[in-house]
Amino acid sequence: xxxxxxxxxxxxxxxxxxxxxxxxxxxxxxxxxxxxxxQRRRGPLHHxxxxxxxLPADMIKMVxxxxxxxxAADRLLFQFGPVAAIVPAYAALVALTFAPGVxxxxxxxxxxxxxxxxxxxxxxxxxxxxxxxxxxxLLGGLRAAAQLISYEIPMLLxxxxxxxxxxxxxxTTIINAQTGVWYIVKQPxxxxxxxxxxxxxxxxxxxxxxxxxxxxxxGYMTEYSGMKFGFVQLAEYSVLLVGSYLIxxxxxxxxxxxxxxxxxxxxxxxxxxxxxATMWIRGTFPRLRVDTLTQLSWKWxxxxxxxxxxxxxxxxxxxxxxxx
Amino acid sequence: MVNFERTDAPGGTETLLLNVGPQHPSTHxxxxxxxxxxxxxxxxxxxxxxxxxxxxxxxxxxxxxQQVMVLTDRQDxxxxxxxxxxxxRAVERxxxxxxxxxxxxxxxxxxxxxxxxxxxxxxxxxxxxIGTLGTPFIYAWETRERIFDFFEAVTxxxxxxxxxxxxxxxxxxxxxxxxxxxxxxxxxxxxxxxVFEALxxxxxxxxxxxxxxxxxxxxxxxHLGITGPFLRxxxxxxxxRRDAPYGAYDKLDFEVCTDDVGDSLARCRVRLRELRESARxxxxxxxxxxxxxxxxxxxxxxxxxxxxxxxRTESPRGELGVFVASDGSAxxxxxxxxxxxxxxxxxxPRLLPGHLLADMLVIFGGIDTSMGxxxx
Numbered sequence: 001x002x003x004x005x006x007x008x009x010x011x012x013x014x015x016x017x018x019x020x021x022x023x024x025x026x027x028x029x030x031x032x033x034x035x036x037x038x039q040r041r042r043g044p045l046h047h048x049x050x051x052x053x054x055l056p057a058d059m060i061k062m063v064x065x066x067x068x069x070x071x072a073a074d075r076l077l078f079q080f081g082p083v084a085a086i087v088p089a090y091a092a093l094v095a096l097t098f099a100p101g102v103x104x105x106x107x108x109x110x111x112x113x114x115x116x117x118x119x120x121x122x123x124x125x126x127x128x129x130x131x132x133x134x135x136x137x138l139l140g141g142l143r144a145a146a147q148l149i150s151y152e153i154p155m156l157l158x159x160x161x162x163x164x165x166x167x168x169x170x171x172t173t174i175i176n177a178q179t180g181v182w183y184i185v186k187q188p189x190x191x192x193x194x195x196x197x198x199x200x201x202x203x204x205x206x207x208x209x210x211x212x213x214x215x216x217x218x219g220y221m222t223e224y225s226g227m228k229f230g231f232v233q234l235a236e237y238s239v240l241l242v243g244s245y246l247i248x249x250x251x252x253x254x255x256x257x258x259x260x261x262x263x264x265x266x267x268x269x270x271x272x273x274x275x276x277a278t279m280w281i282r283g284t285f286p287r288l289r290v291d292t293l294t295q296l297s298w299k300w301x302x303x304x305x306x307x308x309x310x311x312x313x314x315x316x317x318x319x320x321x322x323x324x
Numbered sequence: 325m326v327n328f329e330r331t332d333a334p335g336g337t338e339t340l341l342l343n344v345g346p347q348h349p350s351t352h353x354x355x356x357x358x359x360x361x362x363x364x365x366x367x368x369x370x371x372x373x374x375x376x377x378x379x380x381x382x383x384x385x386x387x388x389x390q391q392v393m394v395l396t397d398r399q400d401x402x403x404x405x406x407x408x409x410x411x412x413r414a415v416e417r418x419x420x421x422x423x424x425x426x427x428x429x430x431x432x433x434x435x436x437x438x439x440x441x442x443x444x445x446x447x448x449x450x451x452x453x454i455g456t457l458g459t460p461f462i463y464a465w466e467t468r469e470r471i472f473d474f475f476e477a478v479t480x481x482x483x484x485x486x487x488x489x490x491x492x493x494x495x496x497x498x499x500x501x502x503x504x505x506x507x508x509x510x511x512x513x514x515x516x517x518x519v520f521e522a523l524x525x526x527x528x529x530x531x532x533x534x535x536x537x538x539x540x541x542x543x544x545x546x547h548l549g550i551t552g553p554f555l556r557x558x559x560x561x562x563x564x565r566r567d568a569p570y571g572a573y574d575k576l577d578f579e580v581c582t583d584d585v586g587d588s589l590a591r592c593r594v595r596l597r598e599l600r601e602s603a604r605x606x607x608x609x610x611x612x613x614x615x616x617x618x619x620x621x622x623x624x625x626x627x628x629x630x631x632x633x634x635x636r637t638e639s640p641r642g643e644l645g646v647f648v649a650s651d652g653s654a655x656x657x658x659x660x661x662x663x664x665x666x667x668x669x670x671x672x673p674r675l676l677p678g679h680l681l682a683d684m685l686v687i688f689g690g691i692d693t694s695m696g697x698x699x700x
Contacts, residue, residue: 039462135342139364139681205457206529214350214453215682286529287455289682290364 012104016093024237025055031279038283065226070133073223077131082224082231084124089238092117096245097171099255099264110171111163111250114242115156118201121239122148125210128232129220140219143290144210147200150297151207155197157305161190161312162250175254179262182253189308191251193301198243200293203236205282212287244274339367342681346375350453350685353695355669359676359684366684369676371669376699384659389415389626390490392656397484399661400697402445405431405438406639407697408488410661413570413635414646415490419628426616427492432571433609434478434487436602437471440513442640443595443602444468446692447520450592453689454530460523467516470508477501490626492619506610509603517600525592534589538675538687541586549667552642554691557594558586564638575612578605588690595692625654632658641665641692663697 029044029052036043044051069078095110097103107113122144129141163169165186166177184191200207211219221232248254248270257266288296340361346354354375360368380399384392396407409431416423444464451460472482478497479485487494524530540550542559555562563580565573581597583590632649642664649658668691676684 035457035459039459040466041462135340143364205455208455212455212682214455215685217349283457283459285456286451286527286533287682288529289533289680291680292532 009104012094016104017090020090020093020234020238020241023241024234025059027237027240027275028058028233029055030276031282034276034279035283038280062230063227065229067226067228068223070223072133074131074133077127078223081124081128081131082228082235084127085121085235086231086238088117088120088124089235089242092242093238095171096242097175097249097254098267100172100176100262102264103172106172107170109169111159111169111174111246114171114246115159118239118242119148119152121235122210124235125220128224129210132220132223134223136216136218137220137222140210140212140216140222143212143216144203144220146290147203147207147209147293150294151197151200151301154193154297154301154305155201157302157309158190158194158197159246159250161187161305161308164309164312165316171249171254175249175256178253179256182251182256184251187251187308187312189304190312191247193305193308194251195247197297197301198247199278199281200297202239202243202278204240204278206285206288207293208282208287209290209293214287240275240278241271244271244278247274344684346372350449350689352449352689352693355693355695357672357684357688359681361681364680364682366676366679366681369673369684371672373666373669373695373698376695378700380700381659381661384656386655388654389419389628389656390622390624392659393488393490394484394486397486398696399700400639400641400644400663400665400694401483402694402696403438403442403640404483404485405435405487406442406637406644407661408485409435409571410635410637410639410644410646411648411659412488412490413637414633414648415626415628417635418631418633418648418650419490419622419626421491421620421622423492424617424620425614426496427618429572429609429613430493430497430618431488432573432576433497433606433613434475434485435571436606436609437474439602439640440599440606441468441471442692443599444471446595446640446689447524449692450686450689451524453685454533456523460520463516463519463523467513470512474501474505474508489619489622491622492617494619496618497613502610502613506607509606509610513603514600517596517603520599521596525589525596531589533682533686534592534690535587537588537679537683538690539585539587540671540675544671544674545586548670550642550671551664551667552638552640553581553591553594553598554642554668554671556580556582557590559584564636564643568636570635570637572609576605576608588686591690627652627654636662639664641694641697642668661697661700663700665691665693666698669693669698 033043033050044054047053047057069075092114094104095107095113097106125144126141129137129144162174162183165183166174168174203210211221221229224232248267252270255262255264255267342359342361344357344359346356356372356375358370358372359366380395384395392411393408396411397404399407444467448461448464452458475485476482479487479495540558545555545558559582561580561582566580578601581594581601583594628650630650630652632647634645634647636643636645644664645662647660648656651657672688675687679687
């Protein structure tokens, strides 16, 4: 590897880590503020401007906490769990293109790469759930695995509709194909399926079953404290970030904006709005039951996703790939 | 030590013993459930109670009749006035004390307001159990706080009023307070009830999780001595406020809310309708509040004649019974409470098996427990 490539890689990786940490910290603050106002409260207020200094305080608290390991836990897997969660979450960020030509690695099959790593997260959660030797974490981990099987297929099929239309799995190509009309207009059904399944992938309400607080205390992460908990949280927020990015990139035109020049700002704005939307949903809806989620996925989302693919394929054949 | 016999799980696998509580986000205090689980499905359930036992009934035997009053607040700290009133009625009947009419009306008014706050706590709890992040919870809390302001203005305390006295009540209601109270109950509260209904029974996800979950028939309810909204949701229109009226209830126009389905959703509907019904009763009470004394003189060393008596009242959770026995001295010989929730909770081992863990919390949240009253 040349020196320039080394510099590019290291700077890029550090920038992505900073992005992830920043999104997590500001995301936590924004979520507390937003949901606070949703509940006619004001959220954190006392430290700094609108409670912004709460963030470093939370970070110091998290680092300073005692790192406990349950006596009956599988020590090796227990220590390995947060790593298994954070590595794929971090690795998925590598392929994201944030502006024309701005990506650590602009892959020709970036979408496939991102999905491959995102799918590994629930496996890490199941591993964590099992390693803690706690019944609540076990149930949470198994729920994460069950949820993965349910929503992953409709999600990938919905994304396949976009791939069919754009005739590429590269994120840059997909976004550039939406310079005119966004895919949300052309494939509204696909957008709906993808968004619902993505909410489940993010473990966000109403699909927050693996960490259902009122049922499983804190689900698979019940036993974690200190920085281990912090890493799991970081992984969760990275899914939130990547999920919002994918919805924005696949269906909402990425960095494109009608009548305005393309810019990374549009993408950032869309991601923030989508993340806020998940918080809004979280503040409003109760949780689905385990069997309702699987039924929703298999009985409704999956047939709808197949229908969506057939529709897209038929339209592309009838109108020609370039027109559609 | 609690014995727990395990059954064989389907498919020859082992079952899992899951202890939910006494320290768990959704046990509403310190209830402990021993659940035998086959995966996520409950096979066997056993409630373990007694973590909040303070010996209130025994403590009462060492106090004068009047001093017991302060303990009754602490029995069920969610429905304080109902507990005070039940004890007062028992002692008054035993000692043959006539309570002035205004005192009875004031007691009825505060008790109905208390029914609203108690049902709001149930609402807050059940919406948390079903997995919201606490938005309906906070809304209910806010409304409850407005009623607590009235409690504070009348009794001087928000949660532990210690307001009723044998023979009447401690403080009169300020004449200037009735107008804002009436405005709140007649105008604001029904609107807030609309919001509560929209967020609970009006939500598709809630309906999908509650419909047909935890069905209990009227016969089973009566067999176990279940009372209150739990029983009324299964059909029978049994309400002591109408069936054995006390206070000012016989002079009020109100409806006994019932439902005929008997599932968790029906229990929610009944309680939500009772919220409106209670507010309607309060408005009638405020409009027709009679003038007069608020208490009769009762000797400080009250010595009811030897004997015993049992009174029944309709607390927000069901039939709250109080038994008092006197040996003619200044202290009760025996004080015993029939806690409605204890009987309602006894339905759990029959209701829960076959349901999922998520359903268990919905069913349990739907019976509206208050551990203070069970354990005393």
